[in-house]
Amino acid sequence: MNNSSFFKAVPALLWQFLFFYIPLLFVVVLSFTDGTTSGFTLKNYALLFDSVYGSIVLRSLILAFLTATLCLLIGYPLAYFIALKKRSLKNVFLFFIILPFWTNLLVLTYAWFFILDRDGLLNSLLMNIGVINEPLALINNFFAIMIVMFYCYLPFMIMPLFSVLEKFDLNLIEASKDLGANQWQTLWNVIIPITMPGIKAGFLLVFVPAFGEFVIPLLVGGDKYMFVGTLISHYFLIGQNKFAGSAFTVLSSCVLFVVVFFVSIFVQKLFPSHREIRETEL
Amino acid sequence: MNFLKKMALPMFVFLVFAFLYLPIIVLIVFSCNKIAFPYRWAGFSLEWYRELLESTEIWHAVKNSLIVALSAVFLSLTMGLTFIFYTARTKYEKVIPFFYGNLVFPEIILAVSLLALFTFFAIPTGLLALIAAHTVLAFGFVVPILAARFQELDYSIIEASLDLGASLNQTFIRIVIPLLLPALVAAGLLVFVISFDDFLLAFFCAGTSAQTLPLYIFALIRTGISPVINALSTLLLVVSSVGVLIFCSLKSKIRIF
Numbered sequence: 338m339n340n341s342s343f344f345k346a347v348p349a350l351l352w353q354f355l356f357f358y359i360p361l362l363f364v365v366v367l368s369f370t371d372g373t374t375s376g377f378t379l380k381n382y383a384l385l386f387d388s389v390y391g392s393i394v395l396r397s398l399i400l401a402f403l404t405a406t407l408c409l410l411i412g413y414p415l416a417y418f419i420a421l422k423k424r425s426l427k428n429v430f431l432f433f434i435i436l437p438f439w440t441n442l443l444v445l446t447y448a449w450f451f452i453l454d455r456d457g458l459l460n461s462l463l464m465n466i467g468v469i470n471e472p473l474a475l476i477n478n479f480f481a482i483m484i485v486m487f488y489c490y491l492p493f494m495i496m497p498l499f500s501v502l503e504k505f506d507l508n509l510i511e512a513s514k515d516l517g518a519n520q521w522q523t524l525w526n527v528i529i530p531i532t533m534p535g536i537k538a539g540f541l542l543v544f545v546p547a548f549g550e551f552v553i554p555l556l557v558g559g560d561k562y563m564f565v566g567t568l569i570s571h572y573f574l575i576g577q578n579k580f581a582g583s584a585f586t587v588l589s590s591c592v593l594f595v596v597v598f599f600v601s602i603f604v605q606k607l608f609p610s611h612r613e614i615r616e617t618e619l
Numbered sequence: 620m621n622f623l624k625k626m627a628l629p630m631f632v633f634l635v636f637a638f639l640y641l642p643i644i645v646l647i648v649f650s651c652n653k654i655a656f657p658y659r660w661a662g663f664s665l666e667w668y669r670e671l672l673e674s675t676e677i678w679h680a681v682k683n684s685l686i687v688a689l690s691a692v693f694l695s696l697t698m699g700l701t702f703i704f705y706t707a708r709t710k711y712e713k714v715i716p717f718f719y720g721n722l723v724f725p726e727i728i729l730a731v732s733l734l735a736l737f738t739f740f741a742i743p744t745g746l747l748a749l750i751a752a753h754t755v756l757a758f759g760f761v762v763p764i765l766a767a768r769f770q771e772l773d774y775s776i777i778e779a780s781l782d783l784g785a786s787l788n789q790t791f792i793r794i795v796i797p798l799l800l801p802a803l804v805a806a807g808l809l810v811f812v813i814s815f816d817d818f819l820l821a822f823f824c825a826g827t828s829a830q831t832l833p834l835y836i837f838a839l840i841r842t843g844i845s846p847v848i849n850a851l852s853t854l855l856l857v858v859s860s861v862g863v864l865i866f867c868s869l870k871s872k873i874r875i876f
Contacts, residue, residue, distance in 0.1 A: 342705050342787060346714070349702035349758065352694075353717060356755040360732035361724075367735060411635060418632045432860075432867050437639055439859040439866075441816045443836045444852040448642035450844060451649060451658050458645065458658060491639070541723060549725025552818055556840060566727045573731045573823070583735065586728055593725070 368583035381584030397565040401547035404486040405540050408494035416495050420502035438492035477559025494539040501535030530608045565589045650849030667850040680835040688814035690750045692807045695757035703765045721759025730823040744826030752820045757810040768802040805869040
């Protein structure tokens, strides 16, 4: 293809720069200004040296980590189960996994109100069978946030896991057994290392958006807990302090990327051989 | 003991599916409930569906959401496809990863960045701004899917077409588009769903004038429980299942994830 046709690729690139890179850069620039003086300032960042902000970022990290871990622990056996099914059955299972993922997130969150609310189904069920006398506080707390987060993010974990497990060669399990490994050894030394690309992709696909989650804590968290997403939206929508908000946005995304970076290095250390195994497999 | 061991995984899977579908079933059941509150079955009624059909606000929001989603699908597919065709397998290939950040960036950061930019340059927020934002979000899915599919194509077909005298544009329209059609349809469906269901970008970029369906649902939920949402969700669920069916049948042909 000749050089002159490259210009046909320009609209997409231009769009991407105008509405993705430039806005992000703009926020970085905003974070170093205060709107009054025209010069460069670190004032916005200085304000962030307060344990309040640290605890908000930490709380979001914990939420994202718990969500991703829970999704992985539940999603992995599920994806494994589906991937080993016959083709026709596999498609049926996949359909039912994807369907909630194609349903409005707000609607799914709302559906949980019916179950978790004070007068909801779970409380009335538990009261009817006599487990509890008083309705439990199931909503507007961290528990509710976790349930709904897990519920909404599970399909994001399953899809990448499924696609690596589907390609997994079952003979390797046989081989591992023949060579004397027990079930756990096979899982830890064979299945998990080979499916590591899917685990990583799934973890990232859940962890990163969960860190910035804003709707679920707002709806079922009862305004009790501040998360990164909630605080950012406060800055930009309610407080209208976009300079401080920008600094917080920049800093929290830096924290996010540093954490993701170190976690992936740690995983690489934990399963150093996965690449070699994959190469020998090919 | 052996039997128990064998049944452990299927039982587990059953429980997870029960967990996934319990809220959805509850949602559907309560859409036909006579009373709005409390959560108790009081008899079958289609009252909420009638209210839904008569609501002008909801259908106005649906219309807005459709406009935004269809525009995002059209823009991201046309731009994404030409972009891939004229860069993949050329020396410009290195620019493709420019689009990979869209997926790994928390959406809220993109949303506030766009809002800050729009307000600074006094660009009015509204449907157009939202279309711009959704198209960027869509690139995150469209570009990797099409790039992967394009790399898998047998390049000799394209070379044959060019050797036989077809121009680059003819090759593009008559060879590449038909070959990429399953990927295009699947990516288009995915983008449509993501845009149609997106709340975050709409919350920040749609402004006060433009109401999309997720914004409307959000407002309804905040004001309190109304079974009209259940009725609406049930209808949406029926529509999505048709979409997922098409998507699943395409997924066996192309690898999306």
